Amino acid sequence: MSTLSTYLANSHTRIKYLGVLLLVVFAVFAARLFYIQVIQHGYYTAEAQKNQVTKLTIFPERGLLYARDGESIAPLVLNETVYTVFADPKEVSDVNAVKEALTSIAGGDILSGAFDSLSNEKLRYVVLARQVSRTQAELIQEKELSGVGLQKGTRRVYPEGALAGQLLGFVDTEGSGQYGVENYLNDRLGGQAGLLQAVADVRRIPLTIGNDNVERPAVNGDDIVLTIDRNVQEYAEQVLKDNAERLKTKNASIVIMNPNNGQVMAMANYPTYEPANYSKTTDYSLFQNTVVNGPYEAGSVIKALTVAAGLDTGAITPTSTSPNPNGCTTVADRTICNVVRTVGTQPTTQDLLTFSLNTGAVNVLRSMGGGDINYSGRQKFYTYLNERYRFTKQTGIEQSNEAKGLVYSPDNEQGNNVRYANMTFGQGMTTTMIQVASAFSATINGGTYYRPTLVYGTRSSDGSVKTVNPTVVQQNVIAKQHSDEMRDLLWHARYDRTGKLTDRGGYRIGGKTGTSEVIDPQTGKYTSDHTIGSYLGFGGGSTPEYVIMIRMDDAQGGVFAGSTTASQMFGTISNWLITYKNIPPVS
Numbered sequence: 413m414s415t416l417s418t419y420l421a422n423s424h425t426r427i428k429y430l431g432v433l434l435l436v437v438f439a440v441f442a443a444r445l446f447y448i449q450v451i452q453h454g455y456y457t458a459e460a461q462k463n464q465v466t467k468l469t470i471f472p473e474r475g476l477l478y479a480r481d482g483e484s485i486a487p488l489v490l491n492e493t494v495y496t497v498f499a500d501p502k503e504v505s506d507v508n509a510v511k512e513a514l515t516s517i518a519g520g521d522i523l524s525g526a527f528d529s530l531s532n533e534k535l536r537y538v539v540l541a542r543q544v545s546r547t548q549a550e551l552i553q554e555k556e557l558s559g560v561g562l563q564k565g566t567r568r569v570y571p572e573g574a575l576a577g578q579l580l581g582f583v584d585t586e587g588s589g590q591y592g593v594e595n596y597l598n599d600r601l602g603g604q605a606g607l608l609q610a611v612a613d614v615r616r617i618p619l620t621i622g623n624d625n626v627e628r629p630a631v632n633g634d635d636i637v638l639t640i641d642r643n644v645q646e647y648a649e650q651v652l653k654d655n656a657e658r659l660k661t662k663n664a665s666i667v668i669m670n671p672n673n674g675q676v677m678a679m680a681n682y683p684t685y686e687p688a689n690y691s692k693t694t695d696y697s698l699f700q701n702t703v704v705n706g707p708y709e710a711g712s713v714i715k716a717l718t719v720a721a722g723l724d725t726g727a728i729t730p731t732s733t734s735p736n737p738n739g740c741t742t743v744a745d746r747t748i749c750n751v752v753r754t755v756g757t758q759p760t761t762q763d764l765l766t767f768s769l770n771t772g773a774v775n776v777l778r779s780m781g782g783g784d785i786n787y788s789g790r791q792k793f794y795t796y797l798n799e800r801y802r803f804t805k806q807t808g809i810e811q812s813n814e815a816k817g818l819v820y821s822p823d824n825e826q827g828n829n830v831r832y833a834n835m836t837f838g839q840g841m842t843t844t845m846i847q848v849a850s851a852f853s854a855t856i857n858g859g860t861y862y863r864p865t866l867v868y869g870t871r872s873s874d875g876s877v878k879t880v881n882p883t884v885v886q887q888n889v890i891a892k893q894h895s896d897e898m899r900d901l902l903w904h905a906r907y908d909r910t911g912k913l914t915d916r917g918g919y920r921i922g923g924k925t926g927t928s929e930v931i932d933p934q935t936g937k938y939t940s941d942h943t944i945g946s947y948l949g950f951g952g953g954s955t956p957e958y959v960i961m962i963r964m965d966d967a968q969g970g971v972f973a974g975s976t977t978a979s980q981m982f983g984t985i986s987n988w989l990i991t992y993k994n995i996p997p998v999s
Contacts, residue, residue, distance in 0.1 A: 471565050472603030475633030478871060479642040486642050489580060491566040495549040497541040502533045503559030513555045518544045542585050543567050574686040576645050578701040579679050582687040591699045593866060595812035597636060606630030635871040639675035644668060648678040651985055655977055656682040659967040665702045667845050671853035671959045673882035674862030679703050704811040707842040711928030712768045713948040714838030718776050719761060720855040720898050721796040724890040727779035730897050733758040734775035741771040743785060743833040748774055765905040765924060773836035785829045790822035793832060800889045801851035803843045809864045817843035838928055849961045854889040856899050856950050861886040914983040916990050918997030923949020923982060925975040942966055945974020951986045953996050958989055
């Protein structure tokens with residue numbers, strides 16, 4: 413009995429100890445659970461959200477671009493839904509299955525080296541393919557590939573092909589506008605991205621919406637209506653292309669604008685490219701819009717602006733004469749001559765423009781200086797070139813990478829008498845076509861400088877268009893009286909030579925040719941072997957309705973082939989515009 417009593421006593425003790433041990437274990441578990449669930453609740457909740465909750469960017473719709481089409485509008489740039497295929501290498505269970513599926517479905521859109529990153533589980537987001545079509549995206553979804561997801565986006569579609577390509581620019585694979593309007597107005601067109609924070613599966617596809625979701629809606633970009641008229645743009649591009657190919661020019665450019673508000677009706681260059689296929693373009697210079705990005709020595713078209721400055725300063729009048737005994741004049745140690753030397757010994761201001769007399773332009777500068785080329789005259793001329801014509805400033809037109817001209821001030825060592833004499837006929841300084849066309853518009857519209865623009869307004873969701881008002885940069889660039897005189901002088905300059913044979917009767921159409929020599933990089937001197945021909949003119953009825961500037965680089969067929977052809981092109985487009993816009997004749 414004593415043995416049994418002892419055994420029972422020991423068993424009771426062991427049970428007691430075991431109970432205590434179990435209580436201790438349970439206490440430890442309870443304490444640990446309390447620590448995890450209460451004290452460390454925030455930490456583990458955050459860790460869970462790291463694995464279960466994902467932040468997804470909601471991409472906005474990029475704004476569309478429209479052109480005017482007579483009284484209506486037509487789309488130039490639309491959007492097409494595409495998808496980005498991505499993967500979380502840590503969640504990809506079968507790399508070979510992913511490779512095989514994507515190669516068969518979206519082979520051409522797969523990024524180079526994308527599959528190499530799938531084995532790196534330190535990465536959590538790898539882009540495998542971009543701009544996959546909706547059909548391809550649906551086929552990928554059907555495969556239910558672990559760790560692979562799709563993100564919706566858009567790409568640009570160009571229903572008019574290459575039309576206005578350099579003006580428009582393009583959108584790269586990252587959704588950022590490059591060149592042209594797409595770059596300059598990128599913020600307006602791009603909109604603002606939204607944010608969705610949601611519980612997602614391993615493919616980062618959001619599950620049922622719950623309390624963990626935080627959503628910030630995306631704001632779509634503006635639909636912008638451009639000032640260009642697609643019909644004018646198309647016609648101008650065709651005329652430019654036909655003549656550039658015929659003359660085998662290196663480059664050719666054109667701009668057509670309304671001088672009464674600064675709105676650009678057409679702007680084109682040749683050769684060009686198709687924005688939809690920008691990645692296939694190997695000559696990156698084609699992305700540049702020469703009208704805005706290409707400063708050059710504009711040549712004798714500048715004589716129109718020289719005469720306007722001379723009239724406005726009172727240095728000359730429309731009937732002024734200047735000495736021209738042998739068709740040449742001397743400035744310092746340089747002799748400057750005319751191409752046409754048989755215009756008499758006392759040519760008039762009208763002769764200066766009609767026969768493009770370099771000596772006449774130089775004599776305008778002399779008259780500004782009181783009879784001699786000096787600092788006073790140079791300073792007056794510089795005031796017009798710099799402050800009124802704004803050749804040293806960007807115009808602000810909605811194009812990326814706009815260039816400024818270069819005009820040396822009379823205080824600069826380079827701004828000497830010889831250079832300023834050359835500047836009167838467009839050599840020795842640089843300008844862009846859009847600068848010259850804008851300044852010229854101010855000299856023939858009554859004296860108002862409008863900021864040139866490509867934005868007509870914004871298209872609302874209901875299809876209505878909210879237009880923007882023109883921006884007046886400066887008034888009284890020249891006095892109205894002198895603007896009226898300039899129109900008459902330029903009309904005679906064209907009509908008396910070729911206009912009476914080629915231009916529509918009953919309209920006031922005027923302009924000026926220009927041929928500038930290019931500096932030979934081998935010799936550092938001007939050469940007639942390389943020239944830029946141009947034409948700058950206006951047209952309309954009782955008031956000017958359009959300004960056209962054309963540039964032809966290195967046209968084959970002689971020194972003046974470019975300017976002669978540019979003049980003919982001006983006439984062709986001018987006559988077409990009168991019909992297209994139904995412009996009434998002079999009343």
